[in-house]
Amino acid sequence: MSLLSVEDLVVRHGLLQAVRGVSFDVARGETLALVGANGAGKTTLLRAIAGAHQAASGRVTFDGADLSGVPSHERVRKGIALVPEGRRLFVQMTVEENLLLGRSADRAGDWSVERVLETFPNLKPRRHARAGHLSGGEQQATAIGRALMSNPDLLLLDEVSLGLSPLIVDRVYASLQELISSGTTIILVEQDLNRALSVSNKVICMLEGRIALAGDSMTVSRDEVTKAYFGLHRKGAGGVPA
Numbered sequence: 001m002s003l004l005s006v007e008d009l010v011v012r013h014g015l016l017q018a019v020r021g022v023s024f025d026v027a028r029g030e031t032l033a034l035v036g037a038n039g040a041g042k043t044t045l046l047r048a049i050a051g052a053h054q055a056a057s058g059r060v061t062f063d064g065a066d067l068s069g070v071p072s073h074e075r076v077r078k079g080i081a082l083v084p085e086g087r088r089l090f091v092q093m094t095v096e097e098n099l100l101l102g103r104s105a106d107r108a109g110d111w112s113v114e115r116v117l118e119t120f121p122n123l124k125p126r127r128h129a130r131a132g133h134l135s136g137g138e139q140q141a142t143a144i145g146r147a148l149m150s151n152p153d154l155l156l157l158d159e160v161s162l163g164l165s166p167l168i169v170d171r172v173y174a175s176l177q178e179l180i181s182s183g184t185t186i187i188l189v190e191q192d193l194n195r196a197l198s199v200s201n202k203v204i205c206m207l208e209g210r211i212a213l214a215g216d217s218m219t220v221s222r223d224e225v226t227k228a229y230f231g232l233h234r235k236g237a238g239g240v241p242a
């Protein structure tokens with residue numbers, strides 16, 4: 001049975017349909033990369049799964065339970081944790097205090113402040129620093145750590161590399177790789193196609209609110225994804241922009 005099942009989901013911002021009838025499944029232990037151009041609907045889809053944005057129609061089923069009408073804080077209790085774009089840390093609070101907020105879901109599991117600091121060693125010396133004083137990479141690690149502290153079954157990561165230097169992105173991804181190896185189920189939105197394909201088992205490319213391409217990350221070609229990204233696959237156009 002799938003851990004997450006999304007069926008014909010429609011999500012609106014006012015009159016705009018940002019997600020238009022999207023369906024897919026994620027099995028336990030899988031990593032799904034969501035790619036697509038700006039405005040394709042990736043963030044809106046993640047937020048709808050997390051319950052941060054209400055769907056207009058369709059269904060999200062998690063671990064066999066229909067989540068329709070279930071508010072976001074209840075979804076965290078059920079095991080869905082979102083690391084939002086822009087991190088959204090409490091800047092006046094320390095790293096440790098931000099991490100401990102993840103505990104409010106009160107879910108059983110192995111994640112502790114110590115384990116987060118082991119996973120993200122760059123945070124160790126910053127444990128008592130205010131989040132507002134951290135570098136971008138340290139903030140990102142804190143945001144992921146805070147989500148892990150809820151002992152999630154499903155981790156939703158929205159553009160974790162945004163605004164970070166390539167070196168720091170490498171570090172964040174090295175830590176993510178450990179999470180993936182330990183069996184955490186992840187959906188991640190990533191702009192960098194190579195990174196998205198290398199870290200995931202499955203990839204979905206969104207275009208204007210719809211799934212333009214869904215495939216196996218190992219077998220799908222970069223060209224196919226790039227074409228789907230630009231909507232060239234359905235127009236039958238030949239070349240892929242450089």
Ligand SMILES: Nc1ncnc2c1ncn2[C@@H]1O[C@H](COP(=O)(O)OP(=O)(O)OP(=O)(O)O)[C@@H](O)[C@H]1O
Pocket residue numbers: 013014016018036037038039040041042043044045
């Ligand atoms: N709060 C909002 N109010 C109105 N429209 C919105 C809102 N958030 C997103 N949109 C619109 O919904 C569509 C999907 O946006 P969304 O942020 O989900 O896309 P995305 O693929 O995550 O893009 P990005 O990479 O730019 O974050 C876009 O047309 C966007 O302008």
